[in-house]
Amino acid sequence: MLLIYCPYCEEERSELEFRNAGDAHIVRPANIAEISDEEFEEYFFLRDNPKGLIFERWRHIHGCGRFFNAARDTVSDRFYKTYKAGEPKPDISTLLPAAAEPVAQDHKLQEQTAQEQTPQEEGFAK
Numbered sequence: 001m002l003l004i005y006c007p008y009c010e011e012e013r014s015e016l017e018f019r020n021a022g023d024a025h026i027v028r029p030a031n032i033a034e035i036s037d038e039e040f041e042e043y044f045f046l047r048d049n050p051k052g053l054i055f056e057r058w059r060h061i062h063g064c065g066r067f068f069n070a071a072r073d074t075v076s077d078r079f080y081k082t083y084k085a086g087e088p089k090p091d092i093s094t095l096l097p098a099a100a101e102p103v104a105q106d107h108k109l110q111e112q113t114a115q116e117q118t119p120q121e122e123g124f125a126k
């Protein structure tokens with residue numbers, strides 16, 4: 001069962017108590033009566049659907065009932081951080097320290113890992 005940390009209740013609770021409420025940090029245009037239909041469509045309807053880290057609004061609907069924000073990975077479903085509504089978006093580099101490393105180092109690491117695993121796999125087969 002997935003546990004989600006509610007920043008208001010200050011405890012992890014079952015995912016069944018929460019409901020996703022869409023993207024976080026969507027800023028309402030100050031001059032909304034004056035923007036074009038295309039600009040309103042962009043603001044109101046269109047959302048990115050990235051693979052990986054996203055920032056979302058969640059509601060502790062079967063708990064305190066309050067909205068909060070979360071940084072979540074869409075692939076692993078891991079919650080990196082939850083924080084109260086109105087707080088600034090957390091720095092991505094603090095959430096994903098590996099993302100700041102150059103890609104070339106990742107390839108070296110993967111090659112080393114593959115070489116280290118090969119003898120174990122051969123030994124396992126015998």
Ligand SMILES: [Zn+2]
Pocket residue numbers: 006007008009010060063064065066
């Ligand atoms: Zn709560």
